[in-house]
Amino acid sequence: QKEVEQNSGPLSVPEGAIASLNCTYSDRGSQSFFWYRQYSGKSPELIMFIYSNGDKEDGRFTAQLNKASQYVSLLIRDSQPSDSATYLCAVTNDYKLSFGAGTTVTVRA
Amino acid sequence: KAGVTQTPRYLIKTRGQQVTLSCSPISGHRSVSWYQQTPGQGLQFLFEYFSETQRNKGNFPGRFSGRQFSNSRSEMNVSTLELGDSALYLCASSLEGEAAGNTIYFGEGSWLTVV
Numbered sequence: 001q002k003e004v005e006q007n008s009g010p011l012s013v014p015e016g017a018i019a020s021l022n023c024t025y026s027d028r029g030s031q032s033f034f035w036y037r038q039y040s041g042k043s044p045e046l047i048m049f050i051y052s053n054g055d056k057e058d059g060r061f062t063a064q065l066n067k068a069s070q071y072v073s074l075l076i077r078d079s080q081p082s083d084s085a086t087y088l089c090a091v092t093n094d095y096k097l098s099f100g101a102g103t104t105v106t107v108r109a
Numbered sequence: 110k111a112g113v114t115q116t117p118r119y120l121i122k123t124r125g126q127q128v129t130l131s132c133s134p135i136s137g138h139r140s141v142s143w144y145q146q147t148p149g150q151g152l153q154f155l156f157e158y159f160s161e162t163q164r165n166k167g168n169f170p171g172r173f174s175g176r177q178f179s180n181s182r183s184e185m186n187v188s189t190l191e192l193g194d195s196a197l198y199l200c201a202s203s204l205e206g207e208a209a210g211n212t213i214y215f216g217e218g219s220w221l222t223v224v
Contacts, residue, residue, distance in 0.1 A: 044215045
């Protein structure tokens with residue numbers, strides 16, 4: 001079983017719609033959970049992090065964490081073409097980040 | 110506030126050579142970690158340093174090594190380069206590393222091509 005699994009993509013959404021990304025993790029000791037956005041040829045850019053159960057909102061982004069279900073998600077509201085990228089879910093344990101394979105999102109105009 | 114700085118950004122090496130990559134973390138950050146990203150394997154953890162001590166190491170051969178200096182700057186070295194070492198090498202910094210609430214930021218990366 002992989003440490004971090006993300007819903008397979010690619011995910012195509014129309015401009016203005018909500019993009020929903022899901023991630024599950026295997027280590028119950030994981031403390032912090034991150035969503036990074038990565039454009040082709042660029043390094044990962046931190047867009048959200050969460051460490052308490054519940055929702056955390058930042059602008060058009062909402063992260064949700066459910067430690068009992070070992071599940072973390074990211075919602076992107078009012079999707080824009082500039083949101084087209086690969087989204088990486090990552091969790092911390094043993095002083096390292098473990099990453100999912102990423103979900104590629106395409107926002108079509 | 111300056112971000113994570115990695116040098117060099119791009120380099121081409123020949124098989125059998127060695128390479129040293131450098132990372133300067135965000136000011137005040139004491140944890141530095143390194144990752145390798147390839148199309149086939151995704152992002153894989155190499156090692157993490159905090160206050161000059163390696164706290165964790167990923168599943169990479171001994172050709173991959175690193176260190177951290179007293180000013181928190183870090184270097185990683187790959188000896189006897191192989192074609193498969195061609196990748197984007199990413200450095201990440203945070204205040205403490207794993208503690209809940211610590212944000213972790215990446216540098217722009219060093220693109221290594223081995224020919």
